[in-house]
Amino acid sequence: MTATTTATTVRNGVDTATLFATLDAITAQPEIATFRFRAHNRWIDGAHNRSTIKDFHAACAEDTSRTEAFTLDAGEPTILIGTDTGPNPAEYLLHALAACVTTSLVYSAAARGVRLTSVESTLEGDMDVRGAMGLSDEYRNGFERIRMTVRIAGDAPEETLRKVVQRGTDRSVVFDSITNGVPVTVDVVTG
Amino acid sequence: MTATTTATTVRNGVDTATLFATLDAITAQPEIATFRFRAHNRWIDGAHNRSTIKDFHAACAEDTSRTEAFTLDAGEPTILIGTDTGPNPAEYLLHALAACVTTSLVYSAAARGVRLTSVESTLEGDMDVRGAMGLSDEYRNGFERIRMTVRIAGDAPEETLRKVVQRGTDRSVVFDSITNGVPVTVDVVTG
Secondary structure: OOOOOOOOOEEOOEEHHHHHHHHHHHHHOHHHHEEEEEEEEEEEEOOEEEEEEOOOEEOOEEOOOOOOOEEEEEOOOHHHOOOOOOOOHHHHHHHHHHHHHHHHHHHHHHHOOOOEEEEEEEEEEEEEOOOOOOOOOOOOOOOOEEEEEEEEEEOOOHHHHHHHHHHHHHOOHHHHHHHHOOOEEEEEEEO | OOOOOOOOOEEOOEEHHHHHHHHHHHHHOHHHHEEEEEEEEEEEEOOEEEEEEOOOEEOOEEOOOOOOOEEEEEOOOHHHOOOOOOOOHHHHHHHHHHHHHHHHHHHHHHHOOOOEEEEEEEEEEEEEOOOOOOOOOOOOOOOOEEEEEEEEEEOOOHHHHHHHHHHHHHOOHHHHHHHHOOOEEEEEEEO
């Protein structure tokens, strides 16, 4: 325990009073649990494209808390015939997974009274690009496998810290989406 | 066709001579097709964490073409008890999907001689947060479904443009990863 555990309800940077109030509010009114997130992407040139992310639907309304959009540039490195205008899409996928498991475990630890001091993770995804390049049907287009190593430290026994990480993967939106898959529909508008 | 189609092999910003040379090189030496991408993530505070992306393995070696790392900040909006330090992980997943399908279809169009003038996409992902918040077992943690609308224009008939989009999803690393799932292993190091 640190010396700053006085009257604050903030743990790991998460206001646990607000967290528990949110859980209570959803239990009382389940229809506010429906969320719809969005990304808008525009091709710029070659492997360079850009997403803007701002609006989303939550708690039965369009969220208006964001005053500016986030901008994300994607690209490909030279070996994949790009000019390195940003991380490539596969790397963004690894980042999404790392970020989601981290936030899930940090929130879970906060709710359970575990004070964390550091969380770091390294992710590696393997693929044979013959799949995506259309050179062989023996290889899938996507990642064959992803390995994630999480280094965690905090004011709790090792077993508790391991449970915190387990809880992080058990409750992660992106971990579930990637390991179990999500149906994606594609509509095309031409002209 | 534009007025700049003289001696250049660049179409849609993609050097097709380099693209075809790459495909030939992989066919001649398949072991160079093994790629390993990486992300390193560090928790900062609350829902704020940051990934650095630089090194990757390709063509039997560690790539050294990137002189600086890309930095990506994740966060959560107020309603999810964050301070909006970046897009949230679920939004990053949508961006990864948009970026990958876009690059795949742009490269495919370049290879097939289709000159594109614009590609835009809007992605929406639906979820009920009772899953990820641990309030109900009736809802999964991840996205229930993702809808992608692609607007495409170029110097080709509508049917060809639709085939280009189809080729984009058929050959996308992230589209395959998300729709079919990827096995993820997690190792934990404490202390």
